[in-house]
Amino acid sequence: MSLFYLFHTFYWRIPSIQKPRLVFAPLIAILALLSGCKTTRSDIAAIPSPADMRSEISVNGRVSTLRHIDIQHVGKQIPLTYSDGKIANSRDYDWWVSKHFALKSDFPEDKVKLYLELLEMSYPHYVELFGMAPAAIDKKRIAVVYGSSRQRTKEAMLDDGFLRGVHKTAGGETMFYNRAGYNFPSHRQHHQRYIVIHETMHAFHMALNGHSTWAPNWITEGMADAIASHVYDPNKKQLTVMVFDRAPMNYLHLGLQQYHQNGQPSFEAINDDPSLKRGLNFFIVHFLLSDPERYQYFKRFIGKLMDANPHSENTLPTANALLKRTFPNWPQLEQQFAAFVRSATPSFYIVDGPWEQNGATYWLRNTESKTLNRLDIHPNFSSTHAVMDFPTPDKTPLINSLDENSVAALIDFEPEQIRRGEIGFALIADLTNQSLDARLGRSEVEEVDFSKDNLLQFTLQEGVKLTVSSNQALFSAKSIALLPQLRMDIKQYHQLALTFSKQDDALVIKMKTQHHEQLARLQLSQIDISALSLQKISLLGRNNNHRIAPYFAAHDYLITNEQTTNPWHFKDASLLRRAFNTCVEYSAQLSDCMTPLREIFSKQKSRTVTQTENKTLKRLMQQWQSTLGDDALFTLSGINIQNYFSDGLHYLYVNNPSIHDIALTYGNYKKILASGEHRVLLPKHTFQNLVISWHGLTQQKPLRTPEKPFDGVKMEVTIRDNITITLTGPYSGASSGILRVDFTPFQSFQNEDSLWRQPVTFLPYQTQVIEVDKLQGLKNGLLEITSEFDVDGEPIRLVKIINL
Numbered sequence: 001m002s003l004f005y006l007f008h009t010f011y012w013r014i015p016s017i018q019k020p021r022l023v024f025a026p027l028i029a030i031l032a033l034l035s036g037c038k039t040t041r042s043d044i045a046a047i048p049s050p051a052d053m054r055s056e057i058s059v060n061g062r063v064s065t066l067r068h069i070d071i072q073h074v075g076k077q078i079p080l081t082y083s084d085g086k087i088a089n090s091r092d093y094d095w096w097v098s099k100h101f102a103l104k105s106d107f108p109e110d111k112v113k114l115y116l117e118l119l120e121m122s123y124p125h126y127v128e129l130f131g132m133a134p135a136a137i138d139k140k141r142i143a144v145v146y147g148s149s150r151q152r153t154k155e156a157m158l159d160d161g162f163l164r165g166v167h168k169t170a171g172g173e174t175m176f177y178n179r180a181g182y183n184f185p186s187h188r189q190h191h192q193r194y195i196v197i198h199e200t201m202h203a204f205h206m207a208l209n210g211h212s213t214w215a216p217n218w219i220t221e222g223m224a225d226a227i228a229s230h231v232y233d234p235n236k237k238q239l240t241v242m243v244f245d246r247a248p249m250n251y252l253h254l255g256l257q258q259y260h261q262n263g264q265p266s267f268e269a270i271n272d273d274p275s276l277k278r279g280l281n282f283f284i285v286h287f288l289l290s291d292p293e294r295y296q297y298f299k300r301f302i303g304k305l306m307d308a309n310p311h312s313e314n315t316l317p318t319a320n321a322l323l324k325r326t327f328p329n330w331p332q333l334e335q336q337f338a339a340f341v342r343s344a345t346p347s348f349y350i351v352d353g354p355w356e357q358n359g360a361t362y363w364l365r366n367t368e369s370k371t372l373n374r375l376d377i378h379p380n381f382s383s384t385h386a387v388m389d390f391p392t393p394d395k396t397p398l399i400n401s402l403d404e405n406s407v408a409a410l411i412d413f414e415p416e417q418i419r420r421g422e423i424g425f426a427l428i429a430d431l432t433n434q435s436l437d438a439r440l441g442r443s444e445v446e447e448v449d450f451s452k453d454n455l456l457q458f459t460l461q462e463g464v465k466l467t468v469s470s471n472q473a474l475f476s477a478k479s480i481a482l483l484p485q486l487r488m489d490i491k492q493y494h495q496l497a498l499t500f501s502k503q504d505d506a507l508v509i510k511m512k513t514q515h516h517e518q519l520a521r522l523q524l525s526q527i528d529i530s531a532l533s534l535q536k537i538s539l540l541g542r543n544n545n546h547r548i549a550p551y552f553a554a555h556d557y558l559i560t561n562e563q564t565t566n567p568w569h570f571k572d573a574s575l576l577r578r579a580f581n582t583c584v585e586y587s588a589q590l591s592d593c594m595t596p597l598r599e600i601f602s603k604q605k606s607r608t609v610t611q612t613e614n615k616t617l618k619r620l621m622q623q624w625q626s627t628l629g630d631d632a633l634f635t636l637s638g639i640n641i642q643n644y645f646s647d648g649l650h651y652l653y654v655n656n657p658s659i660h661d662i663a664l665t666y667g668n669y670k671k672i673l674a675s676g677e678h679r680v681l682l683p684k685h686t687f688q689n690l691v692i693s694w695h696g697l698t699q700q701k702p703l704r705t706p707e708k709p710f711d712g713v714k715m716e717v718t719i720r721d722n723i724t725i726t727l728t729g730p731y732s733g734a735s736s737g738i739l740r741v742d743f744t745p746f747q748s749f750q751n752e753d754s755l756w757r758q759p760v761t762f763l764p765y766q767t768q769v770i771e772v773d774k775l776q777g778l779k780n781g782l783l784e785i786t787s788e789f790d791v792d793g794e795p796i797r798l799v800k801i802i803n804l
Contacts, residue, residue, distance in 0.1 A: 044073060044074055044075035044076075044077065045072055045073070045074065046074070046077070047072070047074045047077050047079050047080075047097060048070075048072055048097065049139070050099050050100065050137065050138055050139065050140075050141060051138055053070040053072070053097070053098060053099040054068055054069065054070045054099065055068075055069050055070070055098060055099040055100065055120045055123070056068040056069070057069075057120060057121055057123075057124060058563065059124050059125075059563055059564065059565050060559055060560060060561075060562065060563065060564070060569065061558070061559075061560070061562075061564070061565070061566065061567055061568070061569045062125070062240055062241050062242050062243075062389075062565075062567055063238060063239070063240045063391065063559065064121035064122070064124065064125070064238070064239045064240075064241070065121075065236065065237060065238045065239075066117055066120070066121055066237035066238070066239075069098055069099075069116070069117055069120050070098065070099065071096060071097070071098050071112075071113055071116050071117075072096065072097050072098075073094065073095075073096050073109070074094075074095045074096065074097055075094050075095065076089050076094065076095070077095060078095060079095060079097050079102040079141055079143075080139065080140050080141065081102050081140055081141045081142065081143035081180075082134070082136075082140050082141075082142055082143060082179045082203070082206070082207045083143040083178040083179050083180040084140070085711075086160065086161070086177060086178035086179075086180075087104070087143055087145075087160050087178055087180055088159050088160050088161075089104075089159070090104065090106075090155060090156040090159040090160075091155065091159075092106045092152075093105060093106045093145075093147075093156060094106075096112050096113075096116060097141060098116045098119070098120050098141075099120065100119070100120060100123050100137060100141060100142060101116060101119045101120070101123075101141050101142050101143075101144055101200070102141040102142070102143050102144065103115060103116055103119075103144045103145075103146060104143070104144070104145045104146075104156065105145070105146045105147070105148075106147060106148050106152055107146060107148050111146075112146075114193075115144070115146055115193075115196050117237065118193055118196060118197060118232070118239060119144065119196065119197070119200055121237075121239040122197050122200070122201075122227065122239065122241060123204075124565050125227055125241045125242070125565060126200075126201060126204045126227065127565070128565035128566075129223055129226075129227060130204075130205070130208060130302060131299045131302060131303055131577075132208060132303075132640060132655075133653075133655070133677070134204070134207040134208055135642040135643075135644045135651075135653035136644050136646055136651070136653070137207070138679045139646050139679075140207075140646075142179075142200060142203045142204055142207055143178070143179070143180040143181070143203065144180070144181050144183070144196065144199070144200055144203065145157075145160075145180055145181065145182045145183065146183040146184070146185075146196060147182075147183070147184045148184075148185070149184055149185070150166055150184045152184070153166055153182055153183065153184035154166050156182065157175075157182055160178060160180070161177070161178075162175065162177075163797075166182065166184065171183075171184075171186060171191065171195050172184065172195040172196070172198065172199040173199070174199045174200075174202035174203050174206070176206075176211060176212075176213075176712070176730075176731070177712065177713065177796070179203055179206040179207060179210070179211075180203060181196070181199030181200050181202060181203045182199070183195045183196050183199055187354075187365070188248070188354070188356070188365065189356050189365065190248040190249060190356055190357060191248075191249065193230065193232055194228045194229075194230065194249060195228075197227060197228040197230060197241070198224045198225065198227075198228035199224075201223065201224040201227055201228065202220065202224055205220065205223075205224075208306065209306060209309065210709075210710065210711070210712060210731060211311075211712065211731035211732065213311045213312060213315060213731055213732035213733075214305060214306055214308070214309045214310055214311060214315060215305060215306075215315070215319070216271055216274075216315055216316055216319045217273070217274060217275075217276060217277075217281060218270055218271060218280070218281040218284045218285065219285075219302070219305075219319075221276060221278060221281050222278075222281030222282055222284055222285040223285055225251060225278055225281065225282050225285075226242050226282060226285040226286060226289070227241045227242055228241075229241070229242060229243045229244070229246065229249065229251055229282070230243055231243050231246060231357060231359065231360075231390035231391075232358065232359070233358060233359030233360075233391070234358055234359075235358075235359070236359070238359070238391070240389075240390045240391060242286070242289065242567070243389055243390050244286050244385065244386040244389055245346065245347050245348070245379075245385075245386055245387055245388055245389055246348060246357065246388075246390065247348035247350060247355060247357050247362065247375060247377075248350070248355060248356060248357050250346060250348055250349070250350070251278060251279055251282040252279075252282075252344060252346045253279075253346045253348075253349065253439070253441055254278060254279035254282070254441075255278075255279030255280055255282050255283040255341070255344070255441070256279070256341070256344060256346070256440055256441025256442070257279060257441035258277050258278075258279040258280050258441075259279070259280060259283065259341055259441065260441055260442050262277070262280070264338070264341075265280065266334050266337070266338070267284060267287075267323075267333065267334055267337045268320065268323075268334070270284055271284075271316065271319055271320055271323065272316050272320060274316065283337075283340070283341055283344075284337070286386075287336075287337050287340045287341075289567060290340065290385065290386070291601075291605065292568055292570075292600075292601040292604040292605055293597075293598060293601045294333075294336075295567070296576075296577060296580045296581075297326055297327050297328075299577065300326055300580075300581060300584065301322060301323060301326040301327075304322055304326065305318070305319060305322055308322065311731060311732035311733065311764055312732045312733040312764075313733075340385065343383065343384050343385055344385055345380045345383055345385075345440065346439060346440075347377055347378060347379040347380070347387055347388050348375065348376065348377055349375075349376040349378075349438070349439040350374075350375050350376075351373075351374040351375070351376060351450045351538070352371055352372070352373045352374045352450075353366075353371065353373025353374065353375065353541070354366050354373075355373065355375045355539075358547070359390075359391065359393065359549075360390065360391065360392055360393035360549050360550075360555075361393065361412070361547045361548065361549040362375060362539055362547065362548055362549070362550075363541075363545055363546065363547040363548070364541045364542075364544070364545060365545075367417075367421075367543055367544060367545065368542070368543065369421065369542065369543040370542075371542060372422070372459075372540055372541070372542045373540065373541050373542060374426070374450070374538050374539070374540055375538060375539040376428075376439065376536075376537075376538045377536075377537055377538070377539065377550055378428070378439075378535075378536040378537075379535065379552060379554070379555070381535070381552075381554035381555075388552075388555050388557070389557060390557060391557050391559060392551075392555050392556065392557055393410065393549040393550075393551060396410060396497065398410060398495065398496075398497035398512045398513070398514070399497050399499060399512075399551055400499070401553075402499075402551060402552070402553040403553050404534070404535060404553060404554070405501060405502045405534060406499060406500060406501040406502070406534060406553070407499075407500050407534040407535065407537060407550070407551065407552060408497060408498060408499040408500070408550070408551040409424075409425055409497070409498050409539075409548050409549065409550050409551065410495065410496075410497050410548070410549045410551065411423055411424075411460065411495065411496045411497070411498070411546055411547070411548050412494060412495055412546065412547040412548075412549075413463070413490060413494040413495070413496070413546050414494075414544060414545050414546055415494055417544040417545060417546065418462075418463040418490060418491065418494075419462050419463050419464075420462060420543055420544050421462065421541070421542045421543030421544035421546075422459040422460060422461050422462070422467075422540070422541070422542050422543070422544075423459065423460050423540070423541045423542075423544060423546045423548055424457070424458045424459035424460050424466075424498070424539075424540050424541075424548075425457075425458060425498075425537045425538060425539050425540055425548070425550065426455040426456060426457040426458065426471075426537060426538040426540055427455070427456040427458075427500070427532050427533075427534065427536070427537060428453070428454070428455060428456075428532075428533070428536045428537070428538065429454035429455065429456055429527055429532065430453065430454035431453045431454075432449075432452045432453060434448045434449070434452075435448060435450055435452070435453050438450075451471065452472075453471070454470070454471070454472050454474075455470070455471045455472075455538060456468065456470060456524075456527055456532070457469045457470070457471060457540060458498070458500075458509070459540055460482075460496070460498075461479070463482075463487065463490060464481060464482055464487060465479045465480060465481045465482060466479065466480050466482065466498075466509070466511065466520070467479040468522060470526070470527070474526040474527065475524060475526045478522075480520050482511060482518065483516065483518050485513075485515070485516040486511060486513050486516050486517075486518055489513030489514050489515055489516055490513060492514075493513065493514045495513065495514065496511060496512070496513055497510075497511070497512045497513075498510070498511060499512070500534060501534075502529065502530065502532070502534060504530070505523060505528075505529055505530055506521050506522060506523045506529060507521070507522040507523075507529055507532075508520075508521055508522075509521075509522060535552060535554070537550060558607065568604040568605065568607070568609075569607075570604050570609055572613070572614045572617060574638060574657040574658075575614070575617050575618070575621070575657075575658075576597070576600060576617060577638065578621070578635070578636060578637065578638040578657070578658070579597060579617050579620055579621055579624075580597055581635050581638070582621070582624055582628070582632060582635045582636055583597060583624075585632070585635050586624070586628055586632060586635070589627055589628060590624055590627065590628075593620070593624070596616060596620060600613045600616070600617070621636060624636065625695070625696075625697070629697065630697045630698055630699055631699075632697075633692065633694055633697040633698070633699040634692075634699065636695075636697070637656070637657075637658050637660070637662070637694045637695065637697075638655075638656075638657040638658060639654070639655065639656050639657075639658070639662060639692065639694065640653075640654070640655040641653070641654050641655075641690070641692070641701060643682075643703050644709065645708070645709055649681060650681070650682040650683070650703075651679055651680060651681055651682065652664070652678075652679070652680040652682060652690075653677075653678075653679055654673055654677070654678040654679075654680060655676075655677050655678075656673055656674070656675050656676060656677075656678070657675070658675060658694070658695070659675055660675075660694060660695040661673060661674050661675075661694075662692060662693065662694045663692070663693040663694075664680065664690060664691070664692060665690070665691040665693070666682055666683070666688060666690050666691070666703075667683065667688050669682065669683055682703075688703070689701065689702050689703070690702075690703050710728065710729075710765060711728070711729075712728070712729045712730055712731055713728065713729035713730045713735075713789075713796060713798070714726075714727075714728045714729060714798075715727055715785070715787050715798040715800060716800075717785050717800045717802065719775070719783075719802060719804075721773075721775065722771055722772060722773040722774070722775055723741060723771070723772040723773075723774065723775060723783075723785065724769065724770075724771055724772075725739065725769070725770045725771075725772065725785060726767065726768070726769050726770075727739075727760065727762060727767070727768045727769075727770070727787065728766070728767045728768075729762075729764070729765075729766075730764055731764055731765070732764055733764065734761065734762075734763055734764070735761070735762055735763075735789050735790060736759065736760065736761040736762075736789065736790060737759070737760060737787065737788050737789030737790055737796075738757060738758070738759055738760070738787070738788050738789075739757065739758055739759075739760045739770065739785075739786070739787045740754045740755075740756065740757035740758075740785075740786050740787075741754065741755045741756040741757070741772055741774060741783070741784070741785050741786075742754050742755055742783070742784040742786070743755045743778055743781050743782070743783055743784075743804075744781055744782045744784070745780060745781040745782075746780050746781050746782070747780060755774050755778075756772050756774050758770070760787070760789070775804075778804055779804050780804065781804050782801065782802075782803060782804070783801070783802040783803075783804050784799065784800070784801055784802075785799070785800040785802075786798070786799050786800075787799075
């Protein structure tokens with residue numbers, strides 16, 4: 001199956017692999033183009049600072065609910081972002097800002113607001129997955145571009161200096177050169193949301209330390225796909241991320257396919273494979289997120305890999321070695337991963353149709369009048385992995401309590417389409433072996449004939465009658481008309497509930513509206529009704545956009561009052577993480593420290609955590625502090641301190657997750673910081689040790705951040721008595737190419753010969769200064785300095801134009 005819009009191209013950059021590549025390149029970075037036109041229309045407000053904008057999100061585990069968000073239209077004013085200086089304006093595009101994001105788009109306002117709302121709801125989960133926020137996020141926003149079509153997005157990329165534009169197989173791209181995500185809409189509404197969450201995850205990843213090449217494919221793509229695998233309820237403004245088991249864009253099914261097609265690879269083999277296999281990457285991330293203890297080791301691994309900062313050909317072996325050092329029993333982890341994949345059983349399989357999902361409700365995107373579209377839902381609620389792991393449909397008086405011998409569906413009608421098409425569901429009498437293999441990703445047949453499955457179909461025909469039929473023609477179709485009272489309710493309230501219950505050898509069908517209900521009893525000698533499972537159904541629809549929500553008694557997704565991004569809703573997750581890191585880091589001094597923590601992990605998983613666990617953690621931390629002393633300050637406290645420069649000023653980003661204040665002393669400067677995130681302005685040009693005091697412990701931290709931070713590939717030119725060219729970058733991979741200087745007079749034609757040219761080679765993070773003494777006698781003309789490089793296997797062109 002070829003679905004090009006599934007495959008955005010944030011490609012791993014190994015020059016030896018033949019594949020489309022994300023760039024830098026081909027790229028032209030003309031200074032005047034990149035600076036943009038910062039005009040301000042009279043009806044456009046000034047750009048508010050991130051600190052002055054509100055983003056109020058209620059976060060409950062993996063579910064974000066929007067409470068309030070500030071969104072400001074700023075027109076052609078280019079906001080300060082992590083793409084600063086490398087992103088421009090585009091024809092018919094405007095800029096919009098929220099607290100953490102700046103969106104350049106030619107979409108209408110309602111679409112722009114939707115995407116910024118989705119991103120602000122995703123932001124806490126970006127931070128949770130990586131365990132950190134970008135240090136300068138109080139001053140810079142993450143840049144996002146979303147064009148109204150592929151061609152319009154390509155145009156925006158050309159404006160930003162990229163010659164190629166969107167790759168032919170991409171659904172969106174995030175570019176290494178300027179750390180901006182570029183998106184365009186496919187025809188699927190689910191994918192339109194998915195792509196912006198996915199690409200912006202890459203941009204967030206790059207904002208942490210400037211690039212993302214320190215991480216292997218299963219992190220860059222696996223984490224982006226995991227968090228973008230979502231269920232969104234537009235009525236509630238509620239987003240559930242990291243959904244393992246869902247219907248559209250079913251990476252659980254894709255993962256099973258790729259697992260069997262690639263010979264059931266190990267975790268290590270997937271890490272070492274530079275090629276993009278989304279389903280396998282998705283499996284690894286969800287495996288690591290499926291257990292509270294594994295989750296802690298995973299977060300520890302992410303932090304250590306980012307600190308190691310490998311690049312290009314060093315990334316995969318560095319990650320391999322670090323994985324085995326981080327996880328205490330690698331062979332056991334491999335066995336657990338294989339067992340996790342073997343146990344995976346998708347609840348959903350789209351047999352036919354362009355099904356969309358909003359919340360727990362499904363609907364058909366098109367209005368095709370010929371095909372009866374089918375979406376199978378066969379949840380195995382006894383499974384060890386997450387099943388239908390998103391909020392259940394809302395309770396309604398139209399559907400009473402259910403058990404395993406009953407199932408229900410609520411139909412929300414499009415008012416103008418009530419008398420059109422059919423909508424309903426089927427009970428599964430029998431599935432063929434090919435059909436079973438296909439939904440488990442094991443099918444060796446390219447085209448499976450699902451029509452041979454045996455279904456007992458119930459569909460509401462044109463809003464007036466319920467028809468039961470067999471797709472195998474075991475009996476003639478039978479219909480029962482809806483009572484006039486029900487039809488009047490449907491016309492007024494646009495809802496109908498269907499509830500099916502088994503009683504002996506018959507099905508009892510209840511049709512209920514706001515004020516009326518109708519019962520029908522069905523007996524069929526051709527089908528053993530007592531053998532039917534009412535927990536395995538197929539949604540059916542044709543020629544309408546009605547919405548249908550299935551109700552299963554066992555579909556029970558936990559929503560608590562705890563405001564936390566911890567997947568297990570553990571409100572003391574920060575304290576537990578500090579305790580875990582302390583135990584691992586100082587295991588030699590803290591005998592058997594993991595045993596009490598594993599008891600808490602077990603209770604997290606079974607949802608039996610009480611206040612006792614919090615008291616246990618506090619007691620352990622006090623004991624360990626007495627044992628370890630000053631050396632363990634950062635591990636015990638969880639304090640994260642990063643220093644950075646912005647506009648020539650020296651700042652500290654300080655995250656204090658503990659309940660105790662910290663005191664910072666820097667020369668004669670002293671600051672007391674309570675719990676939470678802080679950005680602190682420091683005195684300029686005073687490079688001294690920072691002294692940190694916390695809860696009776698003291699440590700020192702050297703501050704040696706360069707005043708001019710590294711920003712990847714750049715070329716700067718100064719003209720005095722000669723030409724001084726300063727080249728920097730890249731983040732990853734050795735680079736080489738040609739640097740040349742050309743002069744063209746204003747008043748006469750001249751042959752196209754370079755004034756000067758020279759081969760150049762430079763390494764990652766290297767700054768190279770080249771002096772060109774060729775200015776004598778040159779005047780009244782155009783000086784062009786051009787660099788054409790192969791940067792880690794990708795071509796790049798930078799141009800500087802100067803009038804003499």
